[in-house]
Amino acid sequence: MRNPYAEIFRASGTKGFAAAAFIARLPIAMAPIGIVAMLSQTHGEYWLAGAVSATYALVNAFVSPQVSRLVDRRGQTAIAAPMTVVSVLSFSTLIIAANQHWPAWTLFGSALLAAAMPNIPALVRARWTEIFRDRPELNTAFAFESAADELVYVAGASLSVGLSAALFPEAGMVVSTVLLALGSTAFLLQRSSEPPARLAEHGAAGSAIGLRPVQIITFALIFVGATFATTEVTTVAITKALGQPEAASLVIGVYALGSFVLGVVVGALSLKAPLQRQLAVAVGVVALTTLPLLFADTVPVLALAVFVSGVAISPTFITAFGLIERHVPPAMLTEGVTWVTTGIGIGMALGSFAAGWMVDNFGPQNGFFVSVAAGAIALVTVLAGQRRLATDDCDADRGEAVILAE
The missing domain is CATH 1.20.1250.20 (MFS general substrate transporter like domains)
Structure with missing residues (x-):
């Protein structure tokens, strides 16, 4: 094979x-x-x-x-x-x-x-x-x-x-x-x-963040990043409340394992669906799998729920970067990819803060409500942006760089 x-x-x-x-x-x-x-x-x-x-x-x-x-x-x-x-x-x-x-x-x-x-x-x-x-x-x-x-x-x-x-x-x-x-x-x-080096080639006189697809993907991944960080913070709080703080590292490791495994599998497949639809499905799974986290009241159940919630993280990133490559001119590619990773980082910082506030004020389990809200916002963003993310519009999108830069 x-x-x-x-x-x-x-x-x-x-x-x-x-x-x-x-x-x-x-x-x-x-x-x-x-x-x-x-x-x-x-x-x-x-x-x-x-x-x-x-x-x-x-x-x-x-x-x-x-x-x-x-x-x-x-x-x-x-x-x-x-x-x-x-x-x-x-x-x-x-x-x-x-x-x-x-x-x-x-x-x-x-x-x-x-x-x-x-x-x-x-x-x-x-x-x-x-x-x-x-x-x-x-x-x-x-x-x-x-x-x-x-x-x-x-x-x-x-x-x-x-x-x-x-x-x-x-x-x-x-x-x-x-x-x-x-x-x-x-x-x-x-x-x-x-x-x-591609100095101002192919109409790339502006910034990549001026392109609508980059804006949509970056905004969506801010909230995907928030679900990632929220899971980590809330897991630490819940395991501590359950009297098993040492289990936090294991549960967080399981979260990354779920993402790693499915990411490797997706990379080995030749999926035929348009990339924007693949992104919508991946983000939809991210949003849907935040719901079981609300009911995880023991370490084994928490580990299982966290594993499931992590499976779509890597596929989301894979398709997001794939769309950036399709929509961003070669002379803007590194910047375009960086904006997406920046969005993830900002989301992780905001997610950590929001989850910490929820845990402090409403209890450990309620930190996962931040994940649910963030997942829902990410999904709505991607669904609303399907037309602009369609790769058939790639050439038109690349032309926006000049218009927005002027």
């Missing part, structure tokens, strides 16, 4: 840049929680740790698309290399500032500059697109990357916290920074697979 994943790695250079990208993107999961683990131990103040981590995450969410826009115009190496240097030096300064108890402003300043870190998931997807544009193998490549993202979020956060707890407070951030430097260097040195 043909293995579609083996087929995509037969293309020259794919094994090398995929491996390097996996290492380079680990800091995406390691850094935010690593900052909290480090500062909560060195300074003993969770508010400070959370504030510095939030500064990094939120600034990165808004700066990252601008960096990716420059990448599209000037090339990956020309822009990502200096931005990586800035980020590595800033993370290093943050680590030293924490260890030496420098003034608080140095912590916030370092975190702000560290947010210049390039969006590696967008860079690697741009390379896959350059190799397999308009070919079915691209869907498999996006599925592989979505599965890699899942592994990064599960392994990265655990690794960062575990290192800080087992060795010394700064250990997680030290390893995260080293991985960023080594992984990004290895990735950018592979110039043969780097997409060419």
Whole structure:
């Protein structure tokens, strides 16, 4: 039986840049929680740790698309290399500032500059697109990357916290920074697979966020990201209330496992339905499977409900990135992908806050109402945008970039 994943790695250079990208993107999961683990131990103040981590995450969410826009115009190496240097030096300064108890402003300043870190998931997807544009193998490549993202979020956060707890407070951030430097260097040195710079080609004079399909997908994935974060926060609260706090990591791992498994399966299939309909089905499943979470009152039932609710996450991401590739001009692709990942990140931040507020004010189980509401909004958004997401309208959409930029 043909293995579609083996087929995509037969293309020259794919094994090398995929491996390097996996290492380079680990800091995406390691850094935010690593900052909290480090500062909560060195300074003993969770508010400070959370504030510095939030500064990094939120600034990165808004700066990252601008960096990716420059990448599209000037090339990956020309822009990502200096931005990586800035980020590595800033993370290093943050680590030293924490260890030496420098003034608080140095912590916030370092975190702000560290947010210049390039969006590696967008860079690697741009390379896959350059190799397999308009070919079915691209869907498999996006599925592989979505599965890699899942592994990064599960392994990265655990690794960062575990290192800080087992060795010394700064250990997680030290390893995260080293991985960023080594992984990004290895990735950018592979110039043969780097997409060419496309300065204002094909009417791409504006920003990708000016395209209606990018707006629809990004807005929808803000709420999909919210369901992801809400599940994590509420699971921790429920397992603690049930007297089994140690079960939280297992349940959250099961959530990622459900997404990982179905994502791999979807990537191996050659689905014939239009991508916008695939996205509607995937988001519909996300919305529907939030409902059983409201009735999970034991750890085994919670684990089962969480596993089921996670199955459509990766398929949602796969089809969303596929639609971005169809609707965004090549000269805007990296920026377009980055806006979607930014939406997911914003949704996770908002979902965590909303779920925490619900848990504090109405009890652990009620945190899942945020998931239900977020899933419903995401589904309505995708259904309302079906006509604009239809890939037959691709050429018209690409022309919007010029109109909106003027």
